[in-house]
Amino acid sequence: MTTIARPEVAAPEPWVFPEATATALPNGATLLTYDVPGQYVLSIRVGLPISLADEPRDLEGIATVMARTLDEGTEHHSAEEFARLLERKGVSFGAGIGDAGLTMDLDVVKGNLEPALDLLRQILTEPVFPEQEVARQVRTRLAEIEQERAVAAHRAVIEFVRTFYAEDERSARPIGGTRETVSAITREAVVAFHAEHVVASGATVVIAGDLSDLDVPDLVGRALAGWDAGAVERPSAIERAATLAQDRCRIVVVDRPGAVQTEFVIGAPGPDRSVAGGWAPYPVIGFVVGGSPNARIDAVLREDKGYTYGIRSSFRPRRSGGLFLTAGSVRADATVESLRLLVELLTSGREGFSQKEVRSGVDFIAKTAPGRYATADQVADEAVIMALDGRTTQFTTDNLHDLVTVDAARVDAAFARFADGAGIDPERPGSGWTIVLVGDAAEHMAGIQGLGFGSVTVVHDR
Missing domain, CATH: 3.30.830.10 (Metalloenzyme, LuxS/M16 peptidase-like)
Known part of the structure; x- marks a missing residue:
């Protein structure tokens, strides 16, 4: 044979x-x-x-x-x-x-x-x-x-x-x-x-x-x-970067009595594409933390706990400044525990990322690029996005070439820069984040306050 x-x-x-x-x-x-x-x-x-x-x-x-x-x-x-x-x-x-x-x-x-x-x-x-x-x-x-x-x-x-x-x-x-x-x-x-x-x-x-x-x-x-x-x-x-509210680091609950789900939006100020150290590590962080069903957030809240169908995180750059945003919904009865876990997972970047995690993010973003930009409409869309950001699509090429060199050390350093700028301190849980929930305030208020993540405000819609 x-x-x-x-x-x-x-x-x-x-x-x-x-x-x-x-x-x-x-x-x-x-x-x-x-x-x-x-x-x-x-x-x-x-x-x-x-x-x-x-x-x-x-x-x-x-x-x-x-x-x-x-x-x-x-x-x-x-x-x-x-x-x-x-x-x-x-x-x-x-x-x-x-x-x-x-x-x-x-x-x-x-x-x-x-x-x-x-x-x-x-x-x-x-x-x-x-x-x-x-x-x-x-x-x-x-x-x-x-x-x-x-x-x-x-x-x-x-x-x-x-x-x-x-x-x-x-x-x-x-x-x-x-x-x-x-x-x-x-x-x-x-x-x-x-x-x-x-x-x-x-x-x-x-x-x-x-x-x-x-x-x-x-x-x-x-x-x-x-x-x-x-x-x-x-x-x-x-x-110019938009001015942030001086009291942005707090929790706001929009009251929806009887809601069977609670909607989360959690954010902090993030970088733009001109950030020191290069933009390439930041999409990797977003992917690893909450950018896919295999990311840290879904691994815990979806696969392990069964609290959500999926929650996503990503960096969203503007021409000057930007955001790191996490959004999604959970079962109402899991609201307080989900909030605790979300803040813990979002802050976990302070402890570093494994080379396996980083490689999965780099490979996904880099190796899917030819497919993402295979059609004329995607090419044109990327070109106009870059133009409105004051750039050309040479940035897209350069960033993808830089991306394949990204390792755990660069990702750790990038997260540290982001966290320092946002005021995220692992010794003070909840610090640095703006947290908005839409759900039943009466049902969850005591538990949210008990987490010690900062001041809590309730908003009642007219």
């Missing part, structure tokens, strides 16, 4: 993010193109560094309403006509606002790139924001606000940002505004906000996909030639 030797499996070559070609457009925007052969549905992304702090205080949520009505009619087409044009040309469109800025997403088959760019031009330069469409989006947003207050996970986030950030910070209030501010939004205000902020200066346009036989810079240059540079100076508030 002949025995065939098993082939040797070589380690994969270092992966490189697709290379971008950058073109400076005359109106102050930057065009980034990524040729991804075989991807015949092209992904177009537009990123504008509009800060939520640019919204008038009494009209917060106006950027959300504006984003949702950009394609609801232009100077030459009604909302219905424009919707049919998008459908006829096979163009999907979406827009939204977040902490990083305003983004617009278009996907279109390669053969229809030119008409898709013309539709984008109309969205950018000719939206008319019909009165009835603005009013409809205002009503929709008001209904969402009520739903967000009813859903425990959303309610926990609302209370978390209100507790975590200083009262006068825009970040302390919902991205989509409140009932009072959204109710005050008018068509005239949306038109004025668009005219001031949706301008070409500082914007990034990304096109990814199979670009063979296409002169993309010429097509984009001609299509967007009429998009005005604008006079707004930006970014502003995006560049």
